[in-house]
Amino acid sequence: NIVLTQSPATLSVTPGESVSLSCRASQSISTSIHWYQQKSNESPRLLIKYASQSISGIPSRFSGSGSGTDFTLSINRVESEDFSIYYCQQSYSSLFTFGSGTKLEIK
Amino acid sequence: EVKLVESGGGLVQPGRSLKLSCAASGFSFNDYWMGWVRQAPGKGLEWIGEINQDSSTINYTPSLKDKFTISRDNAQNTLYLQMSKLGSEDTAIYYCARAEGLYPYWGQGTLVTVSS
Numbered sequence: 225n226i227v228l229t230q231s232p233a234t235l236s237v238t239p240g241e242s243v244s245l246s247c248r249a250s251q252s253i254s255t256s257i258h259w260y261q262q263k264s265n266e267s268p269r270l271l272i273k274y275a276s277q278s279i280s281g282i283p284s285r286f287s288g289s290g291s292g293t294d295f296t297l298s299i300n301r302v303e304s305e306d307f308s309i310y311y312c313q314q315s316y317s318s319l320f321t322f323g324s325g326t327k328l329e330i331k
Numbered sequence: 332e333v334k335l336v337e338s339g340g341g342l343v344q345p346g347r348s349l350k351l352s353c354a355a356s357g358f359s360f361n362d363y364w365m366g367w368v369r370q371a372p373g374k375g376l377e378w379i380g381e382i383n384q385d386s387s388t389i390n391y392t393p394s395l396k397d398k399f400t401i402s403r404d405n406a407q408n409t410l411y412l413q414m415s416k417l418g419s420e421d422t423a424i425y426y427c428a429r430a431e432g433l434y435p436y437w438g439q440g441t442l443v444t445v446s447s
Contacts, residue, residue, distance in 0.1 A: 258432075313434070320378045323375070325375045
C-alpha cells in the first residue's frame with residue numbers, strides 16, 4: 225500500500241493567517257492526490273483534485289500544489305469556517321489510501 | 332441532485348455479520364464505480380474498497396479483504412457492504428461514495444457498533 229503521511233497532526237492558527245498543510249507519499253504518485261475537508265459530525269467534502277485542480281463551489285482561498293511525493297494544501301487567510309480536519313487521498317494505485325489527517329484549530 | 336443514503340447500521344455482537352446498504356439517486360448509478368470508506372470514533376478515514384460498474388472488478392484494502400464483501404444491484408441502484416466476523420475494531424461510521432478515482436459525493440454515513 226502507498227502510505228500518506230500528513231503533517232503537522234495539529235496546526236493552531238489565528239483567523240486571517242495563511243497556512244500550508246503537507247502530505248507526503250511513500251512513493252511517487254505523480255499528481256494523483258486529492259484533498260478533503262471534514263467538519264465535526266459531517267461527511268468529508270472534496271476540496272482539491274489531482275494535486276492542484278479546483279472544485280466547483282469551493283472557495284478560491286483553497287489551493288493545492290505538488291507532484292511526485294510531496295504535496296501541499298494551502299489556505300489563504302483562514303476563516304472561522306475553515307477550522308476542521310483535512311485529509312489527503314491517493315488514487316495512483318488501485319488500492320486507495322487516506323492520510324491520517326491534519327486538524328486545523330483556532331489559536 | 333446526487334443523493335447517497337446508507338442504512339443497516341446498528342448494534343451487533345462480536346463475531347456476527349451485518350450487511351449495509353447504500354441507496355443512490357440523482358445520477359446514472361450503473362455508469363459509476365462505487366466505494367466504501369469508514370471512520371472509527373475519533374479516528375481518520377479508512378478506505379475499504381470499490382466496485383466497478385458491472386461488478387467485474389472489486390478492490391479491497393488488504394486488511395479487510397477476507398472479512399468484507401462489496402456488491403451492487405444496478406436494477407435497484409443500491410450498493411452493499413457485507414461484513415462478517417465483526418470485532419470491536421470494526422466499530423465505525425461507514426460511508427458510501429461515488430467513485431471517480433476520488434470522491435466528490437458521500438452519503439451521511441451509518442454507524443456500526445460492535446459490542447456484547
